[in-house]
Amino acid sequence: MEAPVPSQDTMVTATEPSDTIKLLHLLCLSTSWGMQIWVTFVAGFVMGSHLPRHTFGFIQRELFPYYFHTGSACAFFNLTLFAMHHPSELLSDKQQTQTIIFLVCVAASVLNTQWFGRATSDIVADMHLMERSHGLGQATRKSCQQLCASNPSYKQLCQQFTLYHALSSLCNFCCIVCNGLSLYYLASALPAL
Template sequence: MEGPIAGQDTVPTDTEPSNTVKLLHLLFLSTSWGMQLWVTCVAGFVMGSRLPRHTFGFIQRELFPYYFHIGSACAFLNLTLFAMYHPSELLSDEQTIQIIVFFVCVAASVLNTQWFGQVTSDIVADMHLIERSHGLGQEVGLVTSKSCRELRASNPSYQRLCQQFALYHTLASLCNLCCIACNGLSLYYLATRLSAL
């Protein structure tokens, strides 16, 4: 086995990604962040305040699997592209933080995709079945009606579903907010490195 050639650099280098890779990285990051802001801050509030509760719940159950899978794919691709061009041996403290931010975003996205989001949707579907059997669910807006509160007090099964929904919806929302924060930090990291607009 031959040793290294004299004068040859054996230390890995931090190579400059091509413009195509930079474009892909920015595209995945901005797509994910823009989608998260739209769904969380605009579409959710508008639909929730204008549609009957069951219609709103049905739309969310249909859209959220796509939302979570696209977010997970973008987070994974962002982490992969960044890691490919930043060898661990050469990471600065700032780049190490950026890798951690991408990893946290992947983890939170996958949790929502594989667990919290799906469980929340299943619970909502079960709640809607019980509500429909009592003639409820066509109220417009996110505020829980007096009839739903009475149903919760009189039906232990529905009450249990409401408690489970509150737990899993909170966990899913926290993961979603975590992803928004991570993507926002990543966009800030990229913006500080722009030489020109």
């Protein structure tokens, strides 16, 4: 007895992405990765060590929304482009892992964009206003510690900043790891350079 042949409506097939789709996927992944490495490990350290504290904070408040939104968009497009050409019914173990990596990256980048990064920037702005109101226009670490010891409101802002900055940094690090793993996955699938 012959097994029934599934109809065209119930067949699930993986389609080979076009070169344009592959290029878009690679552009999103490499843009996100390069931006994350540059902002996290180069620009942040250089600006933090060479700019006055308030100037550095102002630049970050202006730059980070673009950074976070671009990272979120790239993560979303990476997941979408991958999912379009890898039906869930046909995923190998490696592809399932890659899908999870993309999902984690989207979640971490959206959390950073919508909550942690925004909250950190808002808290820094409030801290700078309070520092200026106490005559600390370009406050040093020592003068901020003194203000923290004498002003409970400023101390609370410092504690909130520490929490939200840590959560934002954790999300950022998570995205860097996810994109690094995705690059590794792509590299392992290349037949040649």
